[in-house]
């Protein structure tokens with residue numbers, strides 16, 4: 001009897017081992033995660049900074065930084081972007097997606113806007129929008145940072161970061177971010193922010209582990225009073 005049970009156990013183990021990849025995702029055998037924070041290291045406790053281009057939490061977390069990894073490939077991550085023009089601002093102000101997606105601009109204001117989206121020398125969109133009835137869509141085909149302005153209202157500003165892989169994130173109100181299911185390896189990681197450009201770090205992803213990554217800036221380094 002005992003040997004029959006033992007045999008059954010061996011058969012079961014063998015079956016589990018030969019099942020293709022059913023368990024590999026849940027055990028994260030070959031991927032790991034990044035959790036992290038973008039922070040202003042010399043913030044004053046309790047202070048918040050609420051400039052549209054620089055949002056800092058009471059604990060120094062910097063919102064709207066875009067985190068990317070370089071030198072790796074991954075499956076297409078479908079994440080179309082919609083940027084609305086609302087109360088004379090772009091919502092969201094900062095967006096990130098993988099190349100191959102598209103961006104659509106809408107206009108919720110009863111005001112004429114002219115969207116001009118430029119990436120380097122290339123103009124993606126340059127169009128007048130009177131109201132909500134004529135949204136404009138463009139394919140995002142090239143990795144980089146797209147600068148979005150309104151020709152009618154000089155203060156209106158947005159940025160779209162386009163990546164060449166699916167491993168990216170945007171820091172939240174607390175400056176925190178997560179990137180999941182990253183293949184094991186060592187990569188260059190960037191934190192891009194409109195206020196201070198790109199910060200870089202080398203990060204190593206270990207199977208099944210969370211790697212903590214903190215990007216810090218000081219007021220002096222970003223010329224902020």
Ligand SMILES: [Cu+2]
Nearest residue numbers: 113150152153
């Ligand atoms: Cu406008």
